[in-house]
Amino acid sequence: MKIYNGGKILVGLIIFGALVASPFYLNMGKDRATEKPDIKIDTPEILKLKNKQCIEPKELMRATHMKILDTWRDSIVRNGESDLILISGRKYDKSLQNGCMKCHSNKEDFCDKCHGYLDVKPTCWECHIAPKEKKS
């Protein structure tokens, strides 16, 4: 059997195959996506605390922190309820920038790692100012 323009077709097929398979071999060896994010909660601020409990248990915070932040935002910005959060006797602002990040002062190791792993891109930091990263 004779293939017309066989050479060109063959070269074309090889290039096509290489393009289709490129995501596989380009990402070979880089197991970014499968690497579990290693979230750090050992900031100096947290280490100082006797009771390290956040406002809710860890599992609940993981699942619902975005909803909590939305509720706070609405209650402060829309309803003007500038109440404080009580955690084992200490008072905190109902605020991302002036609440959460006062203890979790490591945005890169706390927020970004998990958001990067899950490829979610919250727009918080376009306006809210993250605490300065402490190089350890």
Next chain:
Amino acid sequence: MSYRAKGEEVMSMSRRNFLKLAGVSAIAGIGGAAIAGEVQKSVLETTQITPKAGALTGKRLAMVIDMGKLKSVEDINRVTDACHRIHNVPHFDDPKHEVKWIWTETFGHTFPGQEHKFMPEDMKHEPFLVLCNHCEYPACVRVCPTKAMFKRKDGIVMHDPHRCIGCKYCMAACPYGAISYNLKDPRLAKNLQEYMNPEFPTRAIGVVEKCMFCFERLAKGLKPACVEASNGALVFGNVDDPASEIRKLLASKYTIRRKPELGEEPNIYYILG
């Protein structure tokens, strides 16, 4: 049963039983939803919230600006700088990119129609301090399609950048030019790269911004930043309270407001010194 074909299965449930079952299921469904709702509500059971003590509240917050006490440019700059520094207001040299919360205008621009050629020469050229008027009937709030601009219960005309889509309707509607648009990313401004107040956010490119009467400071029981920096030239308070300092001042001195003929009922009063 005679009309049923031979061998056909007889329906195993009577109409009466079917309706009973349907009723019970409906009740169970509604009850279940209610219980689930309760459970949902009490998800955050370890969190306790306590009201902040000493927060300044009022039903109609207003300000009196005594121009007699703001004679020098330094006085005025001290007031505007205090606000812009605390609220991370970007400064760009290009006037097209200007963002301002509190700024100055000439007499003719502040009170159009009130100037005449025989008025005191220094008043004609004196800079007048202007800011958002926190109107009783704000035009910006009426036109905002997303309710990003809204009036709080205490009278503050508030802007919620989370909702702002940058349509600039409010800028077109406001007769005082109190709203600025972020044509450039505010964090590119030189002054913000040097210093940002870590307690207050910046804004993002493509949203508007304006004075919000220091709602964040009022919540802590502090006076607005401009009032604090003004050495008594600005008086702030609740005009719904007849015993307040601002009401006593308004009752004892003649004050005027900007463009009252537009019917927005501005809440910034001026004493011309």
